[in-house]
Amino acid sequence: MLIQKLSLNTSKKFKDRAEKMGNTYTTISQEMLGKKLTGRNLHGYLTLKAGVASSEAALKWCDEALRLLKMKIINNNFLTAPIRLLHLLYLLALVY
Numbered sequence: 001m002l003i004q005k006l007s008l009n010t011s012k013k014f015k016d017r018a019e020k021m022g023n024t025y026t027t028i029s030q031e032m033l034g035k036k037l038t039g040r041n042l043h044g045y046l047t048l049k050a051g052v053a054s055s056e057a058a059l060k061w062c063d064e065a066l067r068l069l070k071m072k073i074i075n076n077n078f079l080t081a082p083i084r085l086l087h088l089l090y091l092l093a094l095v096y
Contacts, residue, residue: 007069015062022055 029048035041 008066011062011066011069015059015066018055018058018062022052022059025049025051025055 025048029045029052032041032045032048037045
């Protein structure tokens with residue numbers, strides 16, 4: 001049961017961080033829309049939009065990972081959860 005809780009907690013923490021970053025990127029990119037988007041401003045805006053897209057993809061992945069982890073826990077079949085999923089959760093927790 002400890003592995004299940006750690007995996008769920010890691011997934012939830014990663015999701016919270018991705019959500020906060022996405023909100024930050026969105027806020028900044030909306031503020032930039034009032035500026036002339038040329039040169040550095042355009043590059044900064046496009047970079048922020050990439051961050052928004054990355055955060056949205058991370059949130060979508062987190063939702064799916066949490067759904068699968070909860071399903072495995074409910075079915076008392078957690079040990080058959082793909083090891084790659086658990087490893088990826090660990091790596092993402094280190095990066096984010």
